Amino acid sequence: MSATRLDGKKIALKIRAEVAQSVQKFVEDGNAAPKLAAVLVGDDPASQVYVRNKERACEKAGIASRLDRMPASTTPAELLARIDELNSDQSVNGILVQLPLPQIEGDGPALDEREVLDAIDPLKDVDAFSPINVGLLMQGRPRFLPCTPHGIVQMLHRCDIETAGKHVVVVGRSEIVGKPMAMMLAQKDSTCGPQTANATVTIAHSRTSNLKEVCLSADILIAAVGRPEMIRGDMIRPGAVVVDVGINRVGDRLVGDVAFDEAAETASAITPVPGGVGPLTIAMLLHNTLLAAKLQSGQ
């Protein structure tokens, strides 16, 4: 392996310590500790682990949390009513609904993710999925930045990886990762994070016809596909920086969207899976929860 391993876990711990310090100051200034409410519908094992990790991370940062578990049989009206209640609860600063929502069994009405996310008060929308927060990001004046792309921006900055003038290829165009990632890196100047903007961005997806050539043209390649090890070593330009967002379970192993060993032969720097982007996502959720509390307290 010749590539530098980008240690997302270490950077995330640093960010979490910074957030904890700011939370402490916020409380010392006379404010209540920020509070995050997570809504978990159904009993998907991976979602349970994610929510538990978020709760633990909150606790370590001095952020209060509340978990609302709802059965898989929850109707849209019941879920929307719960969100309404959390929107009105002054003690709750941030709300997240753990995705994916379960598919309703039988003939009941299906839970519509978009409808549910749209119902969250934009000032409490710490995942930054609401149309208002997405729109503000598009306009280059973001309020909350979506956690996974923001974590990546922070990592690039803290590892002194410049994006200005670079060609970034983002493989994947999801609302959660690919699209906001591309938008943040294409912004003018530093509206979406320090020193990480002004890139020339290409978005690739399942209908991209020449994916290998597109990837080979990347100075920075960001893979957010959800297909185990589909980005091979021969798709990476020598010296490129590779960010692997994918989390795929293969047997009892977690692997990324990039074939790590092959890619590490060619890349100059690469994130591992696990221990790369994943921990940064949680760190930025804590950051957003504190930001939400500050915004709601008029700061």
Ligand SMILES: NC(=O)c1ccc[n+]([C@@H]2O[C@H](COP(=O)([O-])OP(=O)(O)OC[C@H]3O[C@@H](n4cnc5c(N)ncnc54)[C@H](OP(=O)(O)O)[C@@H]3O)[C@@H](O)[C@H]2O)c1
């Ligand atoms: N580390 C973290 O914190 C974190 C956070 C979120 C997600 N993830 C992981 O990141 C991965 C992506 O998540 P997501 O939510 O963005 O996934 P998603 O919503 O399923 O989107 C996947 C994207 O990949 C594209 N794609 C699928 N097959 C492709 C192919 N053969 N060639 C090129 N593009 C292809 C799809 O294209 P189309 O649009 O054409 O269908 C789509 O845009 C998953 O493994 C997920 O678990 C990790």
